[in-house]
Structures are given as C-alpha cells and as structure tokens.
Amino acid sequence: MFLSFSDFPSGYGYLTSALREAGHEVFGCNPNNVMGYVNAYQMIQGVISKRIMDVEPDLIGLGGLCTDYGFLKDAIGIIRNTTESPIVLGGQIVTNDAEFIFNDLKPNYAIVGEAEEAMVSLANGDGWSSGLIKIPYEDYRPIDKLPFPDYEPFDIKEMMEEYSMATRVLYRYSRPNPRPYNIVASRSCPFECTFCVHERRGIPYRARSIENVMEEIQISYDKYHFNVLIILDELFGNKKRLVEFSSGVLEGMDRYGWDFDWMFQTHANAKFDLESLKLAKKAGCYLFSYGLESASPTVLKSMNKKMDISQVVDVIQMAEEAGVGFAANLIFGDIAETPDTVAESLAFWFEYGRKSDIFLGEVKPYPGSKLFEGMSFE
Known part of the structure; x- marks a missing residue:
C-alpha cells in the first residue's frame, strides 16, 4: 500500500x-x-x-x-x-x-x-x-526528451499533506512537517549486483542532464511546495554531477526562493570529495545513502558489488565532517554468507551504526536476478 x-x-x-x-x-x-x-x-x-x-x-x-x-x-x-x-x-x-x-x-x-x-x-x-x-x-526516446511525470490523477496532494510521515524508515526527514517529493534523475544502473535485476534487463544506465532535472524541480516546486526532495538515481553522487546539482539548487534558492532539503543515492565508486559534499550541505543536502549490503569482503565479492569496505569507512568519516547524514542497508543471507561473515557485518554495524542510519535486512532472490536463477524450488 x-x-x-x-x-x-x-x-x-x-x-x-x-x-x-x-x-x-x-x-x-x-x-x-x-x-x-x-x-x-x-x-x-x-x-x-x-x-x-x-x-x-x-x-x-x-x-x-x-x-x-x-x-x-x-x-x-x-x-x-x-x-x-x-x-x-x-x-x-x-x-x-x-x-x-x-x-x-x-x-x-x-x-x-x-x-x-x-x-x-x-x-x-x-x-x-x-x-x-x-x-x-x-x-526509446532520449531521457531528456520525456515529458515530466504527472501525478495529479493519483491524489498526490492528499498523499503529501496527509500521509508523508507514513513512509518507510529509510527516509529520515529533516523537516518536522515533511512534504516529500521524488525526482527520477536517471534510469537503470551501470552495476551488476547478483541480487538485483538491472543486469538482466539489457537497458543501459542513462542520466538526465542537471539542466533538465532543474526544470522539473522548478515546475514541481511551484505546484506542490515540497520541502524534502528525494533524488532517485543509482549513481547520483559523482563529483561533477553533485557539484552541478548543488550549484543549481543554490541558484534556485536565490532566484526563486526555493526552500527544501534533499537526499540522494550513490555508489562507493562515485568518488565525490569533501569539498563537493560541503557544497551539497550548503545547498540543503541532509542525507545520502549507499548500496552497502555487507561489510564482509567475501560477501561483497560474491554479490559482485565492485567496492571495498574501506571506501565506505572513508565516506562515513567524510559525511560526519561535512555535517551530512549517511544511510545504508546491510542485507544478510547471500550464498557466500557464513557465521563469520555475519559477524564482520555486525561488527561494522556496531561501530558505525551509532552515528549513521544503517538498517538490517535479508537478501531476497527476486525474479530476474542472478541470485534467483541459482535457486532451487521444490
């Protein structure tokens, strides 16, 4: 629901x-x-x-x-x-x-x-x-040529006004009376994690231009007056894109009176730096999330995550210095999971979860994923 x-x-x-x-x-x-x-x-x-x-x-x-x-x-x-x-x-x-x-x-x-x-x-x-x-x-039409989404037939105003606090726990809001709005800044994903489905779809990752994203923000902000913006993009936080977006939001604050906070998703290989994250903080960024999934090198390799846990440690420390929240999930039950790998992830959670929003869950073999193809059903 x-x-x-x-x-x-x-x-x-x-x-x-x-x-x-x-x-x-x-x-x-x-x-x-x-x-x-x-x-x-x-x-x-x-x-x-x-x-x-x-x-x-x-x-x-x-x-x-x-x-x-x-x-x-x-x-x-x-x-x-x-x-x-x-x-x-x-x-x-x-x-x-x-x-x-x-x-x-x-x-x-x-x-x-x-x-x-x-x-x-x-x-x-x-x-x-x-x-x-x-x-x-x-x-397919070029992604910047698609018309902006129209949610009017689906009671968007009522959902924003009456049910915004009923969202899933991952979205930590920065406002006491949140009016969240989603914006899809890309489609698909460049990675091939075993539990995910993007690899099997054959549709490449395509990012919208920041100029196109800003145009949708301006139209949607005037219409709905949201105060929390959730950016949906598997790889939003690369340095160039983050700086360009943050600069655009700061310009919108100055020219149009925009007043909203925002969060984004990204991957460890996005490789933004402290300077770009501090600029994002200035532009209203209060949280970003990583597709972490495990703190065990063995499980990360099995999941084909293409990342190292040291990258996550570095960015958590960077987020604390910039004053931006960090969120992630740890999901247990990969085919390479053992009591030892579970202990590795839980040790990471105990150390870094106190200052970050790191949630615990389980791997699910969804149809379309490589993990699902390896399942046996009796």
Missing part, C-alpha cells in the same frame, strides 16, 4: 504524461488509504470497481514489482468482473519474468521494459501481433 508519495511508483506519473502528450485522457485510481473496509481486498474491490464504472475507460493499465503479485492478481480479477476493457500490465514484475507473468495473470497485454512508447501505441489503437510487447531500447 502506498501511504506516502515518497514510495509512490513514478512509472504511473511518466505514463500519464506520455499519454496526455499524445492527446489521450487519463484517469487515475489510487486504491489506498481508504478507511471503513473490513480488509484490504474489500477496499481495492470497492475503489477499483467504482472508479471503472464512473469513468468507463477504454484501456486499463496497472503494474508493479514481483512483491505486488498478490495485489495485481486480485486487481485483475476485480477488473475482469467489472468491465471488458483490455488490461495492460507493466513494471518490473513483467520485465523480469515476462512469459510466466503474462500466462499466469492473463492481462490482454504485458509490456516488457520502459512502457511510454508501447502504452501510447496501444492507446492509439495500433495493432500488435502478440500480447507480450517489448519496444527495443534503440527506439
């Missing part, structure tokens, strides 16, 4: 803007946060069926991660019992396990990969020889 906008799937916003740009009318449905139902199924049944009857859509789209399987199965059943309009399914649940999901959940269409072009094509009435659709990466 999406109780907070900071966890709301950005794909819906991008699809909305692409469809509207092509001249189509888009209605949203946010089957969350509705009180008075006995259980979650009755809530989504009531909300989805009523919305369909109210707007009578020609095409219905939904999607998510593999962890959304139960919801998607229920939602498709509710849609089938309410209307004969075709269903389009997308998201990583399709991209990472396309044939199984298409045959199991039985949507009319399932889109593999990024869906803007395919969704517009379906809405235009273009004929497809197969219900399983994949647009070649070469036919």
Whole structure:
C-alpha cells in the first residue's frame, strides 16, 4: 500500500504524461488509504470497481514489482468482473519474468521494459501481433526528451499533506512537517549486483542532464511546495554531477526562493570529495545513502558489488565532517554468507551504526536476478 508519495511508483506519473502528450485522457485510481473496509481486498474491490464504472475507460493499465503479485492478481480479477476493457500490465514484475507473468495473470497485454512508447501505441489503437510487447531500447526516446511525470490523477496532494510521515524508515526527514517529493534523475544502473535485476534487463544506465532535472524541480516546486526532495538515481553522487546539482539548487534558492532539503543515492565508486559534499550541505543536502549490503569482503565479492569496505569507512568519516547524514542497508543471507561473515557485518554495524542510519535486512532472490536463477524450488 502506498501511504506516502515518497514510495509512490513514478512509472504511473511518466505514463500519464506520455499519454496526455499524445492527446489521450487519463484517469487515475489510487486504491489506498481508504478507511471503513473490513480488509484490504474489500477496499481495492470497492475503489477499483467504482472508479471503472464512473469513468468507463477504454484501456486499463496497472503494474508493479514481483512483491505486488498478490495485489495485481486480485486487481485483475476485480477488473475482469467489472468491465471488458483490455488490461495492460507493466513494471518490473513483467520485465523480469515476462512469459510466466503474462500466462499466469492473463492481462490482454504485458509490456516488457520502459512502457511510454508501447502504452501510447496501444492507446492509439495500433495493432500488435502478440500480447507480450517489448519496444527495443534503440527506439526509446532520449531521457531528456520525456515529458515530466504527472501525478495529479493519483491524489498526490492528499498523499503529501496527509500521509508523508507514513513512509518507510529509510527516509529520515529533516523537516518536522515533511512534504516529500521524488525526482527520477536517471534510469537503470551501470552495476551488476547478483541480487538485483538491472543486469538482466539489457537497458543501459542513462542520466538526465542537471539542466533538465532543474526544470522539473522548478515546475514541481511551484505546484506542490515540497520541502524534502528525494533524488532517485543509482549513481547520483559523482563529483561533477553533485557539484552541478548543488550549484543549481543554490541558484534556485536565490532566484526563486526555493526552500527544501534533499537526499540522494550513490555508489562507493562515485568518488565525490569533501569539498563537493560541503557544497551539497550548503545547498540543503541532509542525507545520502549507499548500496552497502555487507561489510564482509567475501560477501561483497560474491554479490559482485565492485567496492571495498574501506571506501565506505572513508565516506562515513567524510559525511560526519561535512555535517551530512549517511544511510545504508546491510542485507544478510547471500550464498557466500557464513557465521563469520555475519559477524564482520555486525561488527561494522556496531561501530558505525551509532552515528549513521544503517538498517538490517535479508537478501531476497527476486525474479530476474542472478541470485534467483541459482535457486532451487521444490
């Protein structure tokens, strides 16, 4: 359930803007946060069926991660019992396990990969020889040419105003009354960690220009007056990009009166320095997160993390000197995990977790990952 906008799937916003740009009318449905139902199924049944009857859509789209399987199965059943309009399914649940999901959940269409072009094509009435659709990466629009995401049909204002404190614990807010807003600054990832799915998608990492990101910030800030900005980008914190972004935010503060704090994601190999991090702090950066996963060299090698734990120690000390918070996850259960490697990670956590937001979790073999391919299911 999406109780907070900071966890709301950005794909819906991008699809909305692409469809509207092509001249189509888009209605949203946010089957969350509705009180008075006995259980979650009755809530989504009531909300989805009523919305369909109210707007009578020609095409219905939904999607998510593999962890959304139960919801998607229920939602498709509710849609089938309410209307004969075709269903389009997308998201990583399709991209990472396309044939199984298409045959199991039985949507009319399932889109593999990024869906803007395919969704517009379906809405235009273009004929497809197969219900399983994949647009070649070469036919994707340049990332800076995509229209900015449009979240208006999905109750974004209500989520920001009423549910911002209901987000996951990783997002430590710097404001007592947070109004968080996400901005997607890149797509895909250049790394090939064994527990992740980017390696199998065949879609390269593409970063938006900072100029393009700043344009979206200006439009979105004027519209929503957010005070916490969450930058979604697997490799945001390289020095050049961090300096360019920080300088742009400082200019926005001066020219437009921007008043928000921000956080970013990055990798140990981004290699920013103290000077650039201090500039980010001046521009309102209060936190950044690393994809740490383990403090054991053995496990890091098994995960194909391509990093050394000494890099993390150095950056934690750098963050403390700059006055910026550090966040990360330690996930246990890799195929190379042993009691000794667990002890290594816990020792790291005990030493550095007191001044940093380092959370403990477990490895999950998601479909599409190299880890999943090595699993045996009986």
